[in-house]
Amino acid sequence: MPKPSGHPKPSCWAVIGAGNGGQSVSAHLAMMGYQVRLYDISPDTVNAINNQGGIHLDGVVQGFGKIDQATTDLGKAVHGAHMIMVIAPATAHRHIAKALAPLLQDGQLIVLHPGATCGALEFTQVLKDEKCMAQVTIGETNSLIYACRSSRPGQATIFGIKKKLLVAALPANKSSQVAAKLKSAYPQVHAADNVFITSFDSTNPIVHPAPILLNTGRIESQKEWLFYWDGFTPAVGAFVEKMDAERIAVGKALGVDLWSCREQYKIEYGVNEKTLSEAVKKTEAYADIKGPNSLETRYLLEDIPMGLVPLVAIGKRLHVPVERMETILKLGEFILGRDLTHTGRTLERMGLSGMNAVEMRQFIETGI
Amino acid sequence: MPKPSGHPKPSCWAVIGAGNGGQSVSAHLAMMGYQVRLYDISPDTVNAINNQGGIHLDGVVQGFGKIDQATTDLGKAVHGAHMIMVIAPATAHRHIAKALAPLLQDGQLIVLHPGATCGALEFTQVLKDEKCMAQVTIGETNSLIYACRSSRPGQATIFGIKKKLLVAALPANKSSQVAAKLKSAYPQVHAADNVFITSFDSTNPIVHPAPILLNTGRIESQKEWLFYWDGFTPAVGAFVEKMDAERIAVGKALGVDLWSCREQYKIEYGVNEKTLSEAVKKTEAYADIKGPNSLETRYLLEDIPMGLVPLVAIGKRLHVPVERMETILKLGEFILGRDLTHTGRTLERMGLSGMNAVEMRQFIETGI
Numbered sequence: 001m002p003k004p005s006g007h008p009k010p011s012c013w014a015v016i017g018a019g020n021g022g023q024s025v026s027a028h029l030a031m032m033g034y035q036v037r038l039y040d041i042s043p044d045t046v047n048a049i050n051n052q053g054g055i056h057l058d059g060v061v062q063g064f065g066k067i068d069q070a071t072t073d074l075g076k077a078v079h080g081a082h083m084i085m086v087i088a089p090a091t092a093h094r095h096i097a098k099a100l101a102p103l104l105q106d107g108q109l110i111v112l113h114p115g116a117t118c119g120a121l122e123f124t125q126v127l128k129d130e131k132c133m134a135q136v137t138i139g140e141t142n143s144l145i146y147a148c149r150s151s152r153p154g155q156a157t158i159f160g161i162k163k164k165l166l167v168a169a170l171p172a173n174k175s176s177q178v179a180a181k182l183k184s185a186y187p188q189v190h191a192a193d194n195v196f197i198t199s200f201d202s203t204n205p206i207v208h209p210a211p212i213l214l215n216t217g218r219i220e221s222q223k224e225w226l227f228y229w230d231g232f233t234p235a236v237g238a239f240v241e242k243m244d245a246e247r248i249a250v251g252k253a254l255g256v257d258l259w260s261c262r263e264q265y266k267i268e269y270g271v272n273e274k275t276l277s278e279a280v281k282k283t284e285a286y287a288d289i290k291g292p293n294s295l296e297t298r299y300l301l302e303d304i305p306m307g308l309v310p311l312v313a314i315g316k317r318l319h320v321p322v323e324r325m326e327t328i329l330k331l332g333e334f335i336l337g338r339d340l341t342h343t344g345r346t347l348e349r350m351g352l353s354g355m356n357a358v359e360m361r362q363f364i365e366t367g368i
Numbered sequence: 369m370p371k372p373s374g375h376p377k378p379s380c381w382a383v384i385g386a387g388n389g390g391q392s393v394s395a396h397l398a399m400m401g402y403q404v405r406l407y408d409i410s411p412d413t414v415n416a417i418n419n420q421g422g423i424h425l426d427g428v429v430q431g432f433g434k435i436d437q438a439t440t441d442l443g444k445a446v447h448g449a450h451m452i453m454v455i456a457p458a459t460a461h462r463h464i465a466k467a468l469a470p471l472l473q474d475g476q477l478i479v480l481h482p483g484a485t486c487g488a489l490e491f492t493q494v495l496k497d498e499k500c501m502a503q504v505t506i507g508e509t510n511s512l513i514y515a516c517r518s519s520r521p522g523q524a525t526i527f528g529i530k531k532k533l534l535v536a537a538l539p540a541n542k543s544s545q546v547a548a549k550l551k552s553a554y555p556q557v558h559a560a561d562n563v564f565i566t567s568f569d570s571t572n573p574i575v576h577p578a579p580i581l582l583n584t585g586r587i588e589s590q591k592e593w594l595f596y597w598d599g600f601t602p603a604v605g606a607f608v609e610k611m612d613a614e615r616i617a618v619g620k621a622l623g624v625d626l627w628s629c630r631e632q633y634k635i636e637y638g639v640n641e642k643t644l645s646e647a648v649k650k651t652e653a654y655a656d657i658k659g660p661n662s663l664e665t666r667y668l669l670e671d672i673p674m675g676l677v678p679l680v681a682i683g684k685r686l687h688v689p690v691e692r693m694e695t696i697l698k699l700g701e702f703i704l705g706r707d708l709t710h711t712g713r714t715l716e717r718m719g720l721s722g723m724n725a726v727e728m729r730q731f732i733e734t735g736i
Contacts, residue, residue, distance in 0.1 A: 214703075217583035217593075220601030225585075233588030235663055235703050242702065295603055327698045334610065334692055335582075335603050 011035055013185075014081035016096055017088035018045050018070065021113070023156040024148040025087055027055035027065030032185055038070045039077035046070040048153035059148070059158040075103050083109050083181055086123075087144070089298060090116035090306035094349075097123045101130035108136045109178055111167065115140025116306040117202055118350050120170045120195045121364075125351040139169040139178035142198040145186055161188070166201065168192040171367035193256075194364045200251040203261050205307025206244045208299035210328045211236050213335060215291065222293055228286035237277025243324040244276075250311055253318045253357055295336060304332045305344025313347045318357050379403055382449035384464055385456035386413050386438065389481070391524040392516040393455055395423035395433030400553055406438045407445035414438040416521035427516070427526040443471050451477050451549055454491075455512070457666060458484035458674035462717075465491045469498035476504045477546055479535065483508025484674040486567045486718050488538045489732075493719040507537040507546035510566040513554055515653075529556070534569065536560040539735035561624075562732045568619040571629050573675025574612045576667035578696045579604050581703060583659065590661055596654035605645025611692040612644075618679055621686045621725055663704060672700045673712025681715045686725050 011034070015026045018040035030036045040046050049055060049070040057063050071077050078084050078100065086096055093112060100110070104127075112119040120140040127136070145165050150156040165188050169175045172194035179191035192198050211231045218225055225231065232240070244261045251258040265271045265279045273279040280286055292299065308329040315322030333340050347353045352360055362368075379402070383394045386408035398404045408414050417423060417438040425431055439445050446452050446468065454464055461480060468478070472495075480487040488508040495504075513533050518524040533556050537543045540562035547559035560566050579599040586593055593599065600608070612629045619626040633639045633647045641647040648654055660667065676697040683690030701708050715721045720728055730736075 211585070214581065215583075215585035216603055217579070217599050217601050218586045218589075220603055221586075221598065230589065231585050233585050235584055235588055238705070239703055323698065324702055327695055327702065330691065330695045331699060334695065335607055337606070 012037065012068075012081045012083075014039065014078045014084045016074075016077065016084060016086045016100075017092070018042070018049065018153065019087065020148050020150045020156065021144045021146065022087040023049075023055050023150045023153070024057070024146050024158050025085065025113070026067055027057045027063075027156055028061055028158070029185055030054060030065030030067055031057065031061070031063050034185065035068050036065070037077045037081065038067050039072070039074055040070065041072060042153075043072055045153040046072050052154050054154075056155045057158065058155070060160060061158045074099050078103055078108070080105070081108065083111065086110065086112045089302050090114075090119055091302050091343075093119050093123055093306075094126055097126035098130060101127050101132040104132055104134035104136050106135040108134065109181055110136055110138050111178060111182065112138075112140040113145070114143045114202065115195070115198060116302070117205060118195070118199045118310040118345050119306070120168070121199075121350040121352065122345050124170050124367075125349055128351070137169055137174045137178060139167050139175070140195055140198050141182075141189075142166040142192070142201040145188065163188060165189050166192040166198050168195045168198045170195050170364060172365045196251065196254050196256045196360075196364060197258075200247060200254075200256055200258055200311075202307065203244065203247070203264065204299075205303045205311060205325075206240060206247055206261060208303040209308060209332055210240050210243060210324075212292070212295070212297065212299045213328060213331050214239070216295065216335060219291065219293055219295060224293075225291040226287070227289045227291035228280040228283065231291055232277045232280045234275070234277045237275055237280070239324065241276045243328065246315065246320070246322045246325050247311060249320045250315045250318070250322065253320045254314075254360060255357075300332050300336060301340075304329055305340040308332075309341055309344030309346065310350060313345070313350075314352065314360070317347060317352070317355075318360075380405070380436075380449045380451075382407065382446045382452045384442075384445065384452065384454045385460070386410070386417065386521065387455065388516050388518045388524065389512050389514065390455040391417075391423050391518045391521070392425070392514050392526050393453065393481070394435055395425045395431075395524055396429055396514075396526070397553055398422060398433030398435055399425065399429065399431050402553065403436050404433070405445045405449065406435050407440070407442055408438065409440060410521075411440055413521040414440050420522050422522075424523045425526060426523070428528060429526045442467050446471055446476070448473070449476065451479065454478065454480045457670050458482075458487055459670050459711075461487050461491055461674075462494055465494035466498060469495050469500040472500055472502035472504050474503040476502065477549055478504055478506050479546060479550065480506075480508040481513070482511045482570065483563070483566060484670070485570055485573060486563070486678040486713050487674070488536070488563045489567075489718040489720065490713050492538050492735075493717055496719070505537055505542045505546060507535050507543070508563055508566050509557075510534040510560070510569040513556065531556060533557050534560040534566050536563045536566045538563050538732060540733045564619065564622050564624045564728075564732055565626075567678075568615060568622075568624055568626055570675065571612065571615070571632065572667075573671045573679060573693075574608060574615055574629060576671040577676060577700055578608050578611060578692075580660070580663070580665060580667045581696060581699050582607070584663065584703060587659065587661055587663060592661070593659040594655070595657045595659040596648040596651065599659055600645045600648045602643065602645045605643055605648070607692065609644045611696065614683065614688070614690045614693050615679060617688045618683045618686070618690065621688045622682070622728060623725075668700050668704060669708075672697055673708040676700075677709055677712030677714065678718060681713070681718075682720065682728070685715060685720070685723075686728075
């Protein structure tokens with residue numbers, strides 16, 4: 001279990017979102033000795049946590065995290081907080097940014113944990129649009145620090161803690177400052193060069209939507225299936241690998257070297273197979289991951305607008321071939337009968353409109 | 369069972385292709401009293417038929433059809449034949465046209481049975497490219513006259529005979545002449561106004577590729593499944609219906625009124641449901657139609673290049689939105705890792721390059 005290190009310790013952390021991740025982080029931080037305030041939109045969730053005074057933790061971290069205050073009042077949650085950690089579906093980031101804009105104070109750090117693809121960029125643009133004058137720093141992590149689950153408000157289980165978590169800030173020269181603050185609680189945190197690394201490192205937009213759509217008939221048949229073990233058949237795996245190459249090409253166009261999905265499996269799980277389809281079937285951690293039995297799943301509703309949309313938008317802008325990603329994006333929109341593009345992270349919403357690769361790089365380095 | 373009517377009777381029919389359809393047609397025509405020659409590429413098939421002197425028919429037509437000659441020599445099959453009926457996968461039409469070009473004689477009728485989407489157009493263009501000087505007429509039907517199956521060379525079973533078969537010729541003013549010749553054997557034949565009607569009437573490119581791709585995971589899982597009853601889940605059916613609306617819009621842009629898939633089910637099977645997904649499940653004829661357990665299926669390999677490719681090419685040329693058809697076309701190419709566009713019916717291969725809607729109409733009416 002990680003322990004607080006010698007880094008300067010933020011006295012007060014505000015956690016936005018009391019889902020699986022938000023409750024796990026809040027409880028764990030509280031057990032480490034931090035003052036934690038927890039915001040959620042649901043009065044029931046907030047009341048349940050306040051009634052018992054905190055959150056019970058099970059799994060690899062066990063104990064009770066005393067929560068200073070759970071609240072549905074965003075202002076109360078963040079006022080005076082040194083670190084504001086947003087642990088919410090990426091589809092909510094925009095709304096949270098808007099709500100936070102008038103409440104933020106000079107010097108606050110905001111970390112999207114994780115940011116999905118280009119969360120810090122979108123968040124920053126919303127604050128700009130809202131004319132937020134507070135001098136704050138926006139960062140994002142490449143994933144969630146835990147594998148965790150909450151069965152009810154006031155309880156969470158941490159199944160595992162990642163060995164390495166990347167964080168980057170916008171502009172990039174603030175990354176090490178944000179990393180240092182996070183390291184006080186999580187020594188696994190490393191500063192990444194810039195938010196393109198943390199953003200494009202996420203493979204959710206690659207490994208989730210295509211296998212869902214290519215299993216549409218199975219999903220709607222209401223039979224149980226395992227997302228990775230059953231869903232990643234040879235053709236699905238081969239397609240996902242080629243889609244992954246498009247993600248890597250987008251990164252390359254912006255000067256970022258990325259691991260492929262298959263290389264990530266090798267590093268994270270020690271699985272070394274010739275194809276992605278074989279690799280996921282050798283990944284024991286995937287043995288129990290069930291596939292959804294409805295198309296109303298975050299694998300489409302979050303990973304398309306907050307993942308494929310920005311990747312495709314940037315790729316097309318930079319003339320990188322992203323046809324497979326675009327095909328899945330469109331198919332997802334057609335199958336769901338919903339516009340996921342204009343509700344997602346467009347160039348405009350990321351503040352990247354009209355920029356070429358050099359200008360995009362400059363923007364994430366300097367913020368202007 | 370249809371009988372020869374009073375129309376002028378072609379004394380010699382050549383059937384190209386000894387698959388399910390070709391053998392059923394040949395045997396049935398022979399039983400009606402026509403002289404039939406049957407061409408196939410396979411010596412084994414040809415020998416088996418010659419050895420027994422013809423083809424045994426079962427099902428709704430029973431008996432023995434004496435085949436004048438089965439041959440692997442295309443020249444022998446078609447020399448002097450009045451009617452040449454091509455009953456082959458649409459992917460073979462191009463090759464057959466090329467092989468026939470130097471062999472054709474003035475006055476011969478060639479009918480693609482069926483033509484799939486724009487078969488007569490492609491066939492005509494190949495003869496032009498090959499500088500075929502013979503004065504022949506090219507026609508196409510909208511589907512195969514039978515539901516049939518051949519278990520081995522020399523045997524075929526006709527499960528059912530369609531009540532109505534459309535035929536059109538290129539140019540359109542030859543349609544009634546071709547229809548009259550076919551009517552001598554098949555009174556169910558009606559002349560359609562032009563080949564756009566017979567071509568766009570085919571719903572195979574709509575009902576086959578999308579349900580296959582949206583069931584990719586299921587197909588590769590090697591479990592048995594029913595193509596229509598299991599595969600057309602609500603989201604699949606809804607998507608196919610919207611794809612179908614694109615087909616209808618392409619027809620409309622060329623002055624052709626088409627029935628929707630769902631209207632066709634109503635007319636052909638008396639099934640009247642609110643959605644396509646429900647309609648196919650109420651269609652008893654579909655109860656036994658199994659889904660393929662490999663992606664190497666004509667539902668993709670034939671229906672994409674010979675169906676979606678021409679529909680998308682014409683649609684885009686005429687500024688008709690065909691995004692869903694195009695998405696499935698691309699997805700099929702990506703999943704199979706194969707170019708299905710340039711091997712398929714492009715505008716150029718259909719002889720429609722650079723034409724607007726008025727010019728396309730004029731071309732199918734007049735042939736120039």
